[in-house]
Amino acid sequence: MAQAKALLGTRVIDAATMVAGPLGASILADFGADVVKVEPLTGDESRTFGPGRDGMSGVYSGVNRNKRAIALDLRAEEGRELFHELCAGADVLIENMLPGVRDRFGLSPEALRRRHPHLICLNVSGYGENGPLAGRPAMDPVAQSLTGLMHATGDVDGPATKAGPPIADSAAGYLIAIAALVALLAKQRTGAGQDGSVSLVGSLFHLQTPWLGQYLLADHVPSRVGNASAFYAPYNAYPTRDGGSVHVVAFNDRHFARLAQVVDKRLLDDERFAEAASRLAHREELDAALAPWFADRDRDDVVTLLSEQNIICAPVLAYDEAVAHPQIRALDLVVDIEHSTLGPLQVPGIPIKLSDTPGRVERPPTSLGEHTAELLAELGHDNQDIARLLAARVVR
DSSP states (O other): OOOOOTTTTOEEEEEOOSSHHHHHHHHHHHTTOEEEEEEOTTOOGGGGSSSEETTEEHHHHHHOOSEEEEEBOTTSHHHHHHHHHHHHTOSEEEEOOOHHHHHHTTOOHHHHHHHOTTOEEEEEESSOSSSTTTTOOOOHHHHHHHTSHHHHOSOTTSOOOOOSSOHHHHHHHHHHHHHHHHHHHHHHHHOOOOEEEEEHHHHHHHHTHHHHHHHHHHOOOOOOOTTSOSSOSSEEEEEOTTSOEEEEEOOSHHHHHHHHHHHOGGGGGOGGGSSHHHHHHTHHHHHHHHHHHHHTSOHHHHHHHHHHTTOEEEEOOOHHHHHHOHHHHHTTOEEEEEETTTEEEEEEOOOOOOSSSOOOOOSOOOOTTTTHHHHHHHTTOOHHHHHHHHHTTSBO
């Protein structure tokens, strides 16, 4: 018996570019929503970002699975009318246009809701829709800077450091999917759409709630601790003989005793390491005592020895090893799929696991305008009109 798709019958227009909005739309598509990606004739700019293959960038591929794609020119009146035709049959619109662009195209939330009162209109922006910075462009490092994350990240005596991947964009993507689901539930009761917004700054600020709680409750600004912890020791990534490293956490007496039994039983008799508070106070001495044991062994051997004693640890992996790790594979976090022109591809899988309505990766990342003719035909345009629109460069 085929398993149901939770969002079957839901139509989403993904008119966003870059990462956040497209990622949120992909999450909805994973669970059965029919997501139509609307791009300018030149394509989503993320198609050009970083390494890729045969014209498909890895950034675009990573956040644009399970969609159909149409390219149209919103600068043309007929292009805007086609956009409205798409919105007329949709439940959710996700876009990341700046306010001036939305107004110029007549696509402000107010204008869209007047024409499409059923539509849930969700905007993704850098700074949100209110405040002194509203309307200004922003990207991930700006959000990391403004929200305190960059200040909290880095080595103890080093500079504030940006997290590697664009985590503000990813956080906003998850929240835009949640916003859509909440608004869809509300629409079941009222029958009406609504406006909504998610910002990179708001998403990343909220992602740090455990750290923010320390300041809001206790007026404490956490210091940078590198790979260590302000709460526990040992808690660090220790270099190994083969050039790797292993991150280890022993957050209470029981876990520390297990680690000491493997590394050096004499640590249990050292009063500096007798209890959690003293281990934290003498964190540097404890790291120095542990480091030689790790440095004398290879990474994977260390992980095996520690895991056998149920010690919390993991190897520090680059993407090539992470993708191949059996735990990542067991969770289907990497999915093999076939692209019509690029051939076999791998794309990120689905981390949400549901028994009765699981997510599926069924469509590869789209080529630019891949489904333009198909979607125009669904809107009622005949072959002659589709050919005219293509020739006039209204669509691609």
